[in-house]
Amino acid sequence: MTKIAYIEDMEQWRLEFSFSIPISIRFSETDMFGHVNNVSPFIYFEEARIEFLKSLGLFASTSNKKAIPIVGDLQCNYLKQMFFNQKIQLYVKVHYVGNSSIDLHYMAIDESEEIALTGRGRLVFVHPESGKPVPLEQSIKEKLTNV
């Protein structure tokens, strides 16, 4: 298998996830063979990211407008075809907590317990008006580090 730059040891990496959500694949996201198109994983990542932040109480806290999270970059590796009607579980974890940004990693597991997708992306916390990066509060950093 091709080496993925953001994963050192796939088995170890996989074990570090705990939070996940089930994904319902839309019929409109598939082609006539039922294959999921290559745009949909980024929709799934977004769903998982929001639920993950909510589970930490960080989605609500960002609506008080001191800082809002914006996506700095996103990437996805397609390891296995996903099909309509499959049950997919999408995992997300914090990989790195920076001064005003965090790196999240993503993993999709299919019904045969195999990795269908891996991914990662940076979220930057910025001021809602100025757009300037805002340092994360210590309490939030701790929450994110101890997930």
Place this chain on the structure above:
Amino acid sequence: MTKIAYIEDMEQWRLEFSFSIPISIRFSETDMFGHVNNVSPFIYFEEARIEFLKSLGLFASTSNKKAIPIVGDLQCNYLKQMFFNQKIQLYVKVHYVGNSSIDLHYMAIDESEEIALTGRGRLVFVHPESGKPVPLEQSIKEKLTNV
């Protein structure tokens, strides 16, 4: 600006593009402030990729079913907000030609001639039934190298 792993020298990198298509941003791809959501760039990359392959005669040739291109990975860096009603030009170029895969790079330029998005992704050519990688014919390699 954050260093982007797949770009050594941004100014040089930008100059290497020539093929591009105009992007029409859908209203449904934006939030109420008119910001483009973070999934849409991957739709734009797909549009550009298809038109690029067509321009080389490689989109048609893949329908004779000796080899079909599948997406191995994709990534996007969000450098500048894009808005509804903006005119965006999306560039694509071949970065690398492998044995049975190619790396494409992407760049979105906004109305003020600034880079709004950068991206890259690998296309792997596989046999339509077996799913195994198929070596690129020499003539195709040359086409891709001389773009």
Place this chain on the structure above:
Amino acid sequence: MTKIAYIEDMEQWRLEFSFSIPISIRFSETDMFGHVNNVSPFIYFEEARIEFLKSLGLFASTSNKKAIPIVGDLQCNYLKQMFFNQKIQLYVKVHYVGNSSIDLHYMAIDESEEIALTGRGRLVFVHPESGKPVPLEQSIKEKLTNV
């Protein structure tokens, strides 16, 4: 409330549904206030339609290629705003069985047990190659009539 042409008596109409699926509203389907956009209900109708046909064994039977269902028309009435994070239940029923087509009705119920959407649409069964309407078999008509 505005009269809806395909509904004679709303209370009676509502009681005639029994099949339903839960809908998960995607974040990308909403604007910044969390309102669902006006395109998404047609995606939800499609999900419900497929699950409904499957529940009757008619989704599989159409893949033997004697007849495939195509959408003749679709309509939706928006009665109540739907929001991100709401639990929506989408109902579907057969309204009418014709010679080679059926009329399906749709209803979305929100968390306060109110109707958020109503809809309807015709499915026409056609020959996969000729595209000509194909009469429904008697056994299928009975299945659809006795739902």
Place this chain on the structure above:
Amino acid sequence: MTKIAYIEDMEQWRLEFSFSIPISIRFSETDMFGHVNNVSPFIYFEEARIEFLKSLGLFASTSNKKAIPIVGDLQCNYLKQMFFNQKIQLYVKVHYVGNSSIDLHYMAIDESEEIALTGRGRLVFVHPESGKPVPLEQSIKEKLTNV
């Protein structure tokens, strides 16, 4: 052809359109045969509706927040398959101007100058906070009537 309830005379109806926009069909909106899925027409209607309102100066005027247009209902009749790479022109016209709402009609014309889609839908102008219908100003009614 099936009678469409909102069209009395198809030839006459077609002649009453003048405003139109070109539609670019996304690859991700099609299945592997290049057929456009049945959700996309509602995206196209939205594009055309926005451009039409803009052309009348009514899209900007609604952002001063006295009244915002919300979609009351939408419907679409699928007359002809549309394909990836086709050039489609989408027409929109005012069919009816009410006290606080308007009815818009839609028509998609394909490359062989045939009607691929027809549609209609009601826009209701409501107060941005109360959500109550707001009567259209006389000047706006005149603009809409004289299109």
